[in-house]
Amino acid sequence: MREKVFRDPVHNFIHVNDPLILELIDTREFQRLRRIKQLGVANTVFHTAEHSRFSHSLGVYEVSRQIANHLERFASQTPGDGGWQVEERRVLLVAALLHDLGHGPYSHTFESIFKTNHEKFTQDIILNKTNEVHQVLMKYDEKLPAKVASVIAKTYDNKQVVALISSQIDADRMDYLLRDAYYSGATYGTFDLARIIHLMRPVVDGIAFEQKGMATVEDYIISRYQMYEQVYFHPVSRGIEVVLTHLLDRAMELYQDQQKKQISIDNFVTPDLKPLFEYSVSIEQYLDLDDASILENINLWRHSSDKVLAELSMRFLDRKPLKSIEISPKTRHYLSKIRPLIEEAGFNVKYYTAENDSFDTAYDLYHPEAKHAKTQIEMLQPDGSLAELSTQSSLVKALTGRSYGNARYFFPAEMLMEQTTGDLMAPVYQEFQKYVHNGALIGIYPRNSD
Template sequence: MSDQKLKNEKIFRDPVHDVIRVQDQVILDLIDTSEFQRLRRIKQLGITAEVFHGAEHSRFAHSLGVYEIARQFAEHLERYYATVEVGDGRWDPKERLLLLVAALLHDLGHGPYSHTFEHIFGTDHEAYTQAIILSETTEINQVLRNVSADFPEKVAAVIGKTYPNKQVVQLISSQIDADRMDYLLRDAYYSGATYGRFDLSRLIQMMRPTKNGIAFDHRSMNAVEDYVISRYQMYVQVYFHPVSRALEVLLSALLARVQYLYELSQHDSMRSIDFIPVALRPLFAGDRDVSYYLKLDDAVFIAAINTWRFAEDSILADLAVRFLDRHQLKSIVLNETVGDLLPKLREIIAMAGFSPEYYTAENDSFDLSYDIYRPNTKKPQTQIELVKADGSQIELSDASPLVRSMSGRYYGDARFFFPREMLEEQAIDDVMAPIYADFQRFVHNDELIRPIED
């Protein structure tokens, strides 16, 4: 295995971590690959940047940040908890390079608009990350094979959470890992929010390796609580912001319209697909090949949407204008009694001239701030363990009444999105006025639906 050190440490200036230190040639080589450089052209927060105008940071910056936190993890664990004999549950310094590479590459497979893209096209960024790492056609794979023949497989196994060393996996993917730590700090910094801040240095200082993974000294419980609360606040205040979700709904509708028009063209020779840029045609044709996927970034999509504002199709043109000019849909928070009302609301919206298929949507966003390990769930969470003074371990929610009150509880809401015009006080003409009034009568019924929020 080649583990070549740089003669001189490479420094990347970073507003979150001050400096990011690169000490290994393979890390520098990976950063210089075309696949990793692509991450510069994908915003970390995707559409959320339209709500928090400072959030222009990229997946590239985030990936470097995750690498830096992982580097600090490895430095701490090697200094104080290096393994003495096989099976002692301590940290094996030989895993250092694998940890750093997996941290750097963990988001390699994100597409344009990140999670929104996944939702619309049914892709999985972790699966693409593994595919890019394992494909012999990528520069990434070539760099990894220079370390050792099986190194790409090891890195992919960490990303896929199948690598046998649970310490390495948990440092990259768990309820308290390098990924979450960086995106909370970075997203808070660039969004201007204060919710995502926590004591990173304290958590690193209190980190302990165990035979089953990673734990924290019991004296760090307040810092861990702060981290859990920070994550909760960021999801409620930033990631689940209703305007961001409204723009996501618009983008979904816009691309669904493009897909519909593309499919019509495949059955009607008189219909042209010239309105779809050549770079995007394989996507709507169902091409999910890695080599094509790597050609997609935010710039490709925004250029296409800019042309669609002049499309002959009136629905596509209108949706493009709304998205680009930030004329987002409005939304109401739904409660459990409103289900029977939605068909009526869609009927009224259709009477007003808007296609419910493209101008209405139900959208729910929920997450867990913390959960105990539940092996039978679809995605079981690795619980956070605290190491007590006698060496025994206790699960976080058993030690913290604050976290216990949050454990297993979902937060978020479900919303119904519709055209903002439906809330105009004065309709366009006397014919439309009763339709608009009828809609407003329904949505302002507090017994059925909570008040409208921006």
């Protein structure tokens, strides 16, 4: 086919010269990703972070295409020599393009409330015979749907392909770090993508990086650390996520309560969302869902007769995040002091407070017994041997296994407002503010009753 080129602010050009890829892009299932934001609610903090999972998926395809072109220089000559198997190119590129196909709206909040799993839905969408994606894949190779689904499941027999899609330094992470940095306006999420690809070498059961380029790999690790610290774990974004979680929890509670009482619930949620509330969503119904589906319902709930649901919907739509304070093992016990004050001020702590922990590691060693084991980064030595990254880099060694992020306690911003003279609630707010001052839980002013 004649090459198709997509303009892209991160990669400049995205090249498509395989008719299969172009047909997959045009499927209903892939086009749906245009309507799902990559960063969920982060645009309430970083106002230009409006990019979609569609653009990210195209980006992962492009990174994988560049990697495949590079690895062809190291093609396998004999079975088992660890070289790149050129015939795996198509599986790699298709898996890269489709890896996020099963994401729902506001992905991680959505999954926790409605008990879904985007990786499982991705596999099911690819394998479902009625879907356009499956039919396109079958037209080119009847074994392709099963192969691609196994890459997503991390069970594919070629571990090099799996590592390029899902590891501590893969095409997915490399695109989303660069893309999220660009659209959030951050400058600390950038690294030398071209150099990292140039350093890649196929090895038995994986991918390694030339020792001479260790500084470039270190830069990638630091970039990932900084993006999580400054963007992904931003406290205001987390405050909006808490509001979204609570309002969906409240909606679910009301829906189930009305079902038990056999009250008419036809107008409580739109038809496309009802299967989720009943935990019985089919693939076809799932594919009808996008960010607009959730927003449509939240707009309805804003006018609900249930005051909690209506008020939480207002806070989400009008960007009224919960405030937060960092908590530690030394200060956590003071939460028992401030919760009653929040209740006394008229807020239901079930829906207006939350303990939210957001932690990750910049780099971790491989622990095969772990539930979500992370593959380690291997550096290819001049003699052909492999050495794990942290044994070669003092910088990475210092970060290895260390968690970053924090635990925060979220509460209504009204608890920090200055009260006017004569306000009957002023003593409650004043008491709360003795414990919480300048964004910290100081806990040095015990109540008179203590």
